[in-house]
Amino acid sequence: MIAEELLHFIWQFxxxxxxxxxxxxxxxxxxxxxxxxxxxxxxDFLYARISIGETLWTGHVEIHVDGADWVKHGHHRDAAYNNVILHVVYENGEPIYREDGSCVPCLLLGKLLGVDVILRYREVMHNLHWIPCERHLASVSAIVQRQMLDRMAVERLEVQYARISASYEETKGDWECVLFRQLCRSFGMKVNAEAFMQLGRVVNLSLIRKYRKEPLKIEALLFGQAGLLANTEDDYALYLRTEFSYLRSLHGLEELTGFAWKFMRMRPANFPTFRLAQLAAVYASNPYLFERMLTCRSVDELLAIFAAPTSSNYWRCHYRFDQKTVGHELSLSKDFINHLLINAFVPITFAYAKMMGLAALQDRALEWLATTKVENNAIVRAYSARGCVARSAVDSQALLHLKRNYCDRKRCLSCMVGHAILKSS
Incomplete structure (x- = not known):
């Protein structure tokens, strides 16, 4: 048998x-x-124009693998199918009727198909490669690859826009809070993203602004509400715990429970404790970060936000509480700042601009992404090895979206690259 979506593709093209x-x-x-x-x-297809015999018809086309599916799917009892002018089937072109009793002309497509397109489809869909089109990707033209990457990049921004819009509603239109939550998610990286997001929901941003001149209080708020001070013993952690106990009583603070912060199999610089210390330093220096972001005209101005913030000296020789290490940098690395730009500042700026109808600001967000260097991760490297090379963060974001939403789900017939491969057969 043949997949019905392949028949749709064959008919469409x-x-x-x-x-x-x-x-x-x-x-x-x-x-x-x-x-x-x-x-x-x-x-399946609306407003087709087809001559049948001596008459030109305008109406709809329904496609099935087996002609008997018309009745199985109940179309013979559905008035929405009374405007079907042609029934296209792979096999079994038995007579079928509309709800009004009239007969629908039928085209038997199976005998009109070349075997090559069916074999190519099966080869692509039924292999166990990292991506279905692995053997053919390098042969797809640069123009098609460019169109595919641009489309995937826009789709990814639209997905992020939907999530940010939900956060906007949840925060009752507080864009500073929306950005804080998005930054929390980004600071958590992939492993701790959900825990950081939950922390972003319970932290009261107005308290961070209130204590902006007292960075230790901001650290106490974040570490305390994250539930990371409970079993710590060194002097610095005990000080933060005492400070948090006071702040919790004063402000009625909520503490996260039931979340396991993950430290295993990651670089120490990505430990949630170290990232939280850096996040506290960023907000101690920039309590109104969204407002400042909107004033930035270039990527360099945006990156300058992270030039000054420095965490407490305790973190110069610690990545987590109670475990001293050799001295290391406190500042955010260039790669991590790019990560924040790609996953927080660009999506938030794009979403705000779209919601407010600010086309120039939307373009600025896209320009930031286009001038940011390509991400270095396993997915981007794997596509590059197979003939699809990312040139900027626009492309690397597109490839992440492509892998998770198309290649992993084998949605080849919804992908321009898949179209090109099957058409070439």
């Missing part, structure tokens, strides 16, 4: 023999327009 087409009733068929692919309920 006319990848079948179109010479001397006849219905199962021997009426000549001439296709002027295959119709618009319908991803919602109803017939």
């Amino acid at each position: 006319r990848l079948f023999n179109q010479l001397e087409l006849y219905s199962t009733d021997d009426e000549e068929i001439k296709i002027q327009f295959v119709g618009e692919l319908n991803r919602d309920a109803g017939p």
Whole structure:
């Protein structure tokens, strides 16, 4: 059998023999327009223009693998299918009828297909490679790859926009709070993102502003509400615990429970304790970070935000409480700042600009992304080895979206690269 979505693809791009087409009733068929692919309920292709016999029809096209599916799916009882002008089937072109009792002309597509497109589809869909098109990706033109990357980058921003919009509603339109939560998520990296997000929801940003001239109080707030002070013994941690106990009583603070902060199999610089200390330093220096972000005209101005903040000296020889290490840098690395730019500042600026209708600010956010160097991660490196090379953060973000939402789900027929590979067969 053949997949119905492949039949949709074949019909949409006319990848079948179109010479001397006849219905199962021997009426000549001439296709002027295959119709618009319908991803919602109803017939598969809408507003097609097809000559059947001596009559030019405008209406819908329904596609099935087996002609009997018309009845199995209940279309013969559904008035929404009364405007179907052609039933396209891979096999079994038995007579079928609309809800009003009229007969629907049928085109038997199976005998019109070349075996090459079906074999190529099966080869791509049924292999166990890292990505389905692994053997063919390098042969796809640079133009098609560029179009695919641009589309994936926009889709990723739209996904982020939806999440940020939900955060905007949750915070009752407080953009400073929206940015804080997004930054928390980014500071958590992949491993601790969810725990950092939960912390971002319980921390009261107005208290961070209140104590902006007392950075130790900000550290006490973040570490205390994160639940990371409970079992610590050294003097610095005991001081923070005492400070947090006072602040909790004074402000009725909530403490996270039931979250396991992860330290295993990661670089010490990404330990949640060290990242929280850095986040506290950023907000001690920039309590109104969203407002400052909007004044930045270039990436360099945005990156300058992170030039000054420095965590407490305790963290110069610690990555976590009670475990002393050799001395190391306190400042954020360039790669981590780029990570924050890509995953927090650009999406938030883009979402704010879109929501407010500020086209110039939207363009600025996209420019920031385009001028940021490509991310160095396993997914980007793997695509590069297979012939799709990322040139900027726009491309690396696109590849992350492509892998998770298309390649891993084998949505090849919804991908421009998949189209090019199957069409070339």
